[in-house]
Amino acid sequence: MSVSGVDLSAVPAHVACVMDGNGRWAARRGLPRTAGHEAGLDALFDTVDGALEIGVQWLTVYAFSTENWTRPRDEVRFLLDFNRSILAARRDEMHERGVRLRFIGGRDRRLARSLLAEMDAAAELTAANKRLTLTVAFNYGARAELTEAVRRIVASGTRPDKITEHTIRANLATSDMPDPDMVIRTSGEHRLSNFLLWQVAYSEMVFLDVLWPDFSRTHLFEAVAEYQRRERRFGGLDR
Numbered sequence: 001m002s003v004s005g006v007d008l009s010a011v012p013a014h015v016a017c018v019m020d021g022n023g024r025w026a027a028r029r030g031l032p033r034t035a036g037h038e039a040g041l042d043a044l045f046d047t048v049d050g051a052l053e054i055g056v057q058w059l060t061v062y063a064f065s066t067e068n069w070t071r072p073r074d075e076v077r078f079l080l081d082f083n084r085s086i087l088a089a090r091r092d093e094m095h096e097r098g099v100r101l102r103f104i105g106g107r108d109r110r111l112a113r114s115l116l117a118e119m120d121a122a123a124e125l126t127a128a129n130k131r132l133t134l135t136v137a138f139n140y141g142a143r144a145e146l147t148e149a150v151r152r153i154v155a156s157g158t159r160p161d162k163i164t165e166h167t168i169r170a171n172l173a174t175s176d177m178p179d180p181d182m183v184i185r186t187s188g189e190h191r192l193s194n195f196l197l198w199q200v201a202y203s204e205m206v207f208l209d210v211l212w213p214d215f216s217r218t219h220l221f222e223a224v225a226e227y228q229r230r231e232r233r234f235g236g237l238d239r
């Protein structure tokens with residue numbers, strides 16, 4: 001069976017997205033950058049619906065990086081407030097769709113308690129949902145995640161010769177998730193910008209020129225179709 005060119009028997013279990021290009025989308029329209037972030041929200045929800053439609057089980061989206069704190073204060077503040085209001089406004093809708101919401105990233109003092117409380121409430125409300133896990137990477141950076149993992153392993157007193165790849169994986173924020181099968185980055189940039197560095201070791205990378213606010217499920221389906229044309233070898237020979 002297929003939906004819009006997607007073979008439903010070979011859908012990637014885990015799709016990760018670097019939602020990039022909001023600022024440029026706004027600039028092209030003579031709007032403030034924040035208008036691009038607002039417009040990016042519809043793209044995210046359409047992507048979630050598209051993922052549900054074709055049966056993607058894990059969708060992980062990069063919403064705010066550890067490096068995004070270097071942006072102008074007003075933009076940072078907007079992004080923090082915006083994320084809090086989205087959560088309050090849309091979590092019930094996600095819940096009705098059977099989406100389990102989760103967050104990965106640093107819970108440091110720069111994040112208001114009310115934002116952390118909204119995140120926790122959304123995660124708790126949707127914890128038992130099974131159709132799709134939507135993980136929002138917020139105040140996330142892979143180097144910070146790996147540094148934290150090293151700290152925890154050292155603090156646990158594990159003997160160096162007992163540390164395996166499994167030990168590291170088990171101490172990442174994504175410990176119970178499969179690695180992404182595919183990473184999509186929009187806006188024509190060809191880089192990871194500190195997203196899931198450990199987990200993407202064998203992910204298929206799909207770079208699209210479309211700016212995130214113009215992204216929709218149609219682009220998701222095209223990216224999945226592209227993924228399905230690829231041959232994954234994991235270092236072995238053709239299978």
Ligand code: IPE
Binds near residue numbers: 023
């Ligand atoms: C992605 O869009 C959203 C965040 C990083 C928060 P950008 O804000 O990076 O938009 P561009 O890349 O400047 O166009």
Ligand code: IPE
Binds near residue numbers: 018063189
């Ligand atoms: C990556 O986009 C982070 C998010 C999408 C949240 P950036 O726009 O911050 O990345 P760079 O600065 O272009 O590498």
Ligand code: MG
Binds near residue numbers: 020021022
């Ligand atoms: Mg950007």
